[in-house]
Amino acid sequence: MLLITGNKNKVKEFEEILGFKIKSLSLDLEEIQEVDIEKVSEYKARKAYEKTKEPIIVEDIGLFFDELNGLPGALIKWFEKRLSYEEICNLIKKNRKATAKICITYFNGKKIKQFIGEIKGTISDKPRGENGFGWDCIFIPKGSEKTFAEMKKEEKNNISMRKIALEKMKSCNFVF
């Protein structure tokens, strides 16, 4: 089983939660235009399998703003490329509720299986915190006052959507 990522910390997080060693591979995969991370992730999984011919895992993350009816979702990376986090915060006028969502997709050439991890929260008024990466500085998980980027790594990992998805993956006794 091959985890498609160039991020060694991600590999470590997968291994820690799943409880076994995982090989990883960095692949540059094209992505389809979609807000839904499930579709983006399935497409990517099939493309990765085409190249590797091995059972693979990919993951995709999205940030869904209530006020923007789910936008940007999987398109968040385009917002990040074009706008500052301050500007992204300013896109919202009233309703700051948002959902952070991860989709981990396993594909072995025949069977496809997806595990979703989802956390409700809000988008901060402006970016805060130095830890983490990407939009961690603007997402405040429900029940906390801190953005992900204001949390220590352990604190964040404990409530991360990746953890939720990986726990599901582990608990379904999926045979790899």
Add this chain to the structure above:
Amino acid sequence: MLLITGNKNKVKEFEEILGFKIKSLSLDLEEIQEVDIEKVSEYKARKAYEKTKEPIIVEDIGLFFDELNGLPGALIKWFEKRLSYEEICNLIKKNRKATAKICITYFNGKKIKQFIGEIKGTISDKPRGENGFGWDCIFIPKGSEKTFAEMKKEEKNNISMRKIALEKMKSCNFVF
């Protein structure tokens, strides 16, 4: 030469400006995640050629907001799926300048050629007009007070970015 579209009016507009008959074909093609229409269009052209094995033309349109540093661009269709035009107008706070841009891509399996048509303008405060389709109701081309959707068809076609791109295509004496 095959124009990839399901829209008969578009075929007619191509034929009128280019001055010859064009066959068309409706194909459902996947699109990559991109703000730049040139990249989206090239990808689509290659996919269309893979299916048809004939010289093809595809076109892609984007709407680029200055205040959002070029967003949504080719991603405008996702904004339209998730938000009302009123909500899209409200995304802008101060700088209402925008560019409407079309990219017509020709690909014959070897050579790729792109023709760009671009119009500067502004995004209206709220949607106006009943003509046209899509975001015509929120785009006011420079020099006009009307949105595209407030113009008669002839008036709009005379200044459309499609016309600009097709005139370029015609004038370059591209051998099809």
